[in-house]
Amino acid sequence: MSSDDDTLRPFPSRSIDTHSELAPDRAEAVLELLAEAARVDGQQPVSEQGRLQLRGGTREGVSHLLLHVGDELVGYAQLEDTDPVEAPAAELVVHPSHRGHGHGRALGAALLAASGKRLRVWAHGGHPAARHLAQVLGLTLFRELRQMRRSLTDLDLVDPVLPPGVTVRTFVSGKDDAAWLFVNAAAFAHHPEQGSLTQRDLDDRKAQPWFDPAGFFLAERGGELVGFHWTKVHAEEGIGEVYVLGVRPGEQGGGLGKALTTIGLRHLAGQALPTAMLYVDADNKAAVSVYERLGFTVHETDLMYRTET
Structure with missing residues (x-):
């Protein structure tokens, strides 16, 4: 959620259209809007998953809301209604040069209407203006996602110790897809975004x-996948990421997660990247504690708000 306006009032020639899929030219226009907002605000206004869902045709449960003033695209929102339990999730952004005219609240009101007033909305970066807009829309804070970072130039970690019988190799596309999706779903059964990834989502990435x-590490015991560490390199920013780290239920608590983290961080450091980052829920105290002991500190925070119904 990226907007600095909170007043819903008539605005000449404002219109909001909803699409189940975006034509290539419309998707490109939205990506340009997102890029400009990211440049001004200092972080992406829409998640990686949301950006991937802009292209590739219709995706079940995903809607795109385009706000135009005349013929100009000045706002975008995405609504994803795929979780069988949780309320639909949304992200929204208003072009930086068109803020202050009620467009953010107009998009928010459209999302509330489309979701039947059952809504979760991300505010990436947790900026005061976005927090205020959430309050105006009647949303309350319920989730905090932390981005943590640490230097890789002074990486001095003890050698990883794998549990007995566990070996580590790298991912083989096509061969390992199904096994990884199964373990990912099991490891993140409590996580509505990560745990629901499909083959199409994996193919997108x-x-x-x-x-x-070469940066996607799989831990196996007896030929069965028991954990993984998928790293990612943000080449333009020169940052390595602990992209996804998962351990199969029943294998947790034996030091595998820490060992895989160390293996991935050493891989990233070996590519001369100065910094590593990761995302972790603030209420995941055990994971936060592990990352803090590995030298990570909080860099910024994303907030999710929801309706109280």
Whole structure:
């Protein structure tokens, strides 16, 4: 959620259209809007998953709301209603040069209407203006996602110790897809976004320029996948990421997560990247504690708000 306006009032020639899929030219226009907002605000206004869902045709449960003033695209929102339990999730952004005219609240009102007033909305970066807009829309804070970072130039970690019988190799596209999706779903059964990834979602990521199987580590015991650490390199920013780290239920608590983290961080450091980052829920005290002991500190925070119904 990226907006600095909170007043819903008539605005000449403002219109909001909803689409189940975006034509290539419309998707490109939205990506340009997102890029400008990211440049001004200092972080992406829409998540990686949301940006991937802009292209590739219709996706079940995903809607795109385009706000135009005349013929100019000045606002965008995405609504995803795929979780069988949780309320639909949304992200929204208003072009920086068109803020202060009620467009953010107009998009928010449209999202509330489309979701039947059952809504969760991300505010990336947790800026005061976005927090205020959430309050105006009647949303309350219920989730805090922290981005943590640490230097890789002074990486001095003890050698990783794998549990008995566990070996580590790298991901083989096509061969390991199904096993990884199964373990990912099990490891993140409590996580509505990560745990629901499908083959299409995995294929989307494998098609991105940053994908590198050499940085995707799989831990096995007796030929069965028991954990993984998928790293990612943000080449333009010169940052490595602990992209996804998961341990299969029943294998947790034995030091595998820490060992995989160390293996991934050493891989990133070996590419001469100065910094590593990761995302973790603030209420995941055990994971936060592990990352803090590995030298990570909070860099910024994303907030999610929801309706109280």
